[in-house]
Amino acid sequence: MICPDLPGFGRTAPHPTHLPSYSFKSVATATAQLAAQLGADKIILGGHDWGCAVVYRVALWYPELVSHLFTVCVPYYPPTSVWTTLEERVKKMPSTKYMLDNASDVVEKAIDSPEKIKQFLSGIYGGKNEDGSKDRVWVATKGYDFSALNKVGPSPWIGEVEVEYYVQEYARQGMGPSCELPHLHKNHIYLLEVLLMQTIVNWYRTWHVNYTDELALEPGKRNYTLQPPVLMITATHDDAVLPAFAKRMGENVKHLTLREVPTSHWALWQGAGEVNGIIKEWIEKVVFGKVKNLGVPEGYIASKL
Numbered sequence: 386m387i388c389p390d391l392p393g394f395g396r397t398a399p400h401p402t403h404l405p406s407y408s409f410k411s412v413a414t415a416t417a418q419l420a421a422q423l424g425a426d427k428i429i430l431g432g433h434d435w436g437c438a439v440v441y442r443v444a445l446w447y448p449e450l451v452s453h454l455f456t457v458c459v460p461y462y463p464p465t466s467v468w469t470t471l472e473e474r475v476k477k478m479p480s481t482k483y484m485l486d487n488a489s490d491v492v493e494k495a496i497d498s499p500e501k502i503k504q505f506l507s508g509i510y511g512g513k514n515e516d517g518s519k520d521r522v523w524v525a526t527k528g529y530d531f532s533a534l535n536k537v538g539p540s541p542w543i544g545e546v547e548v549e550y551y552v553q554e555y556a557r558q559g560m561g562p563s564c565e566l567p568h569l570h571k572n573h574i575y576l577l578e579v580l581l582m583q584t585i586v587n588w589y590r591t592w593h594v595n596y597t598d599e600l601a602l603e604p605g606k607r608n609y610t611l612q613p614p615v616l617m618i619t620a621t622h623d624d625a626v627l628p629a630f631a632k633r634m635g636e637n638v639k640h641l642t643l644r645e646v647p648t649s650h651w652a653l654w655q656g657a658g659e660v661n662g663i664i665k666e667w668i669e670k671v672v673f674g675k676v677k678n679l680g681v682p683e684g685y686i687a688s689k690l
Contacts, residue, residue, distance in 0.1 A: 389419065391435060393584030395554050407587045409442035410598040417447045426450070429672065431664070433457040433653055435588055442595075444611055445602060453672050455616035455664055457652050458623055460631035461638060463609035464599035471592050479526055480625050486528040487589035493582040495531040499556045502581065506551055508533065510540035510651060525625040542654040558584045614640040616667040618660060623650040642667055 392399040392407050392415075399406035416439075420428050430440035430451055437459035444451040445464070475482050486492060496505050508522025520533040540548065558581070602609075615638045619628035628645055635641045644663045648655035 387419070387423070389416075391439065391588075393558060393587055396557070399584060399587075401583050401587070404587060404591050404594050407584075407591050408594045408598055409439060409591075410446060410595070412439050413443040413446040416443050417450055420450060427452045429453045429455070431455045431457075432459075434459055434650070437461075441611065444613055445599075445609060448612060451613050453614050453616075454611070455618070455667065457618045457660060458620050458626050458650055460617060460619075460626075460634045461611060461615070463637050464602055465596075466600065468593070468596055471589070474592075478630070480627055482526050483523060483528045483625065484589050487586045491529065491531075492586050495529070495534075496582045498581070499552050501534060502555050503548060503552045504534040504537050506548060506555070507540050508537040510548075510654075511542050511649070512537040512540045514538065542651055555585065556581060558582075609637065611638045614642070614671050616642045616644070616664065616671070618652065618663055619643070619645045620650055620652045620656075621645055621647045623648075623652075625650055640671075642671065 390397050392412060405411055416428075416430075420426075428450060430443055431454070432438075432440040433456070437456040440451075440454050440456060441461045444454060471484060471488055475485060496502055505522060512522075514520060514533065514536040515538040516536050518533075518536060520530055520536060522531070522533045522537055523529055539545065543551075617631055617634060617638075619631050620626075621628060631643065634643070646652050646656040646659045646663070648659075652660055
């Protein structure tokens with residue numbers, strides 16, 4: 386099992402203002418190159434949140450490489466020839482309004498220290514206010530309230546050691562007013578102004594880059610049905626990516642297994658046992674077995690916990 390960081394997270398060092406470094410095409414190519422280095426001619430990909438969007442696109446850009454996909458929370462949306470802005474997307478899906486804050490500069494301006502990163506993550510990961518007030522750092526339909534940072538208590542889902550690790554890894558991407566980052570050209574080091582959180586929120590600034598890339602994916606072809614078998618796990622209490630978003634996913638996936646767990650968006654922590662059990666069952670039946678042996682027609686298999 387290989388678990389690479391997405392650009393902008395962990396030990397990666399993408400250029401902080403070069404948005405194509407964060408595009409689905411770029412990450413798909415990097416994934417294919419990693420597979421080649423490992424000598425893997427077929428791979429199974431899994432992802433959560435942005436990882437979902439990435440693995441779907443790897444299957445589109447490199448269909449011969451991907452045998453199966455499993456994703457948690459975020460459904461597959463096929464490429465389109467019609468450009469829509471992020472603002473237009475949010476109007477259609479109001480539960481994603483927080484994305485407007487991420488795409489702007491408010492997050493990187495407000496989260497300017499490791500302590501604030503810790504408060505920020507604790508608030509997003511279910512931490513309640515220690516003074517009993519109902520102010521929330523993050524509300525999917527509204528965005529962020531940074532005045533609540535100093536009130537938020539620890540996350541009920543992840544421990545202190547894990548939180549501190551995340552803080553260190555997030556802070557690694559920005560170390561004050563200037564830090565050294567490797568430039569795209571080998572043997573050159575440039576001093577760049579990198580704000581904390583900047584590379585992470587860049588993912589919300591790539592809509593047009595991805596749109597432009599995907600116009601050239603298969604010229605003249607508008608059928609972007611995913612061919613590999615896909616396991617999609619939705620989360621009942623996801624405030625941002627509603628389970629209803631996956632309702633029509635079977636129209637664009639040849640073999641879809643749809644499951645649901647009673648958690649928030651952070652299903653991998655809140656429902657780790659259930660999620661792992663679903664993935665295990667799917668691997669045994671679909672990956673190591675054959676879809677036709679499950680006694681279902683082409684399309685999708687749907688059930689709910």
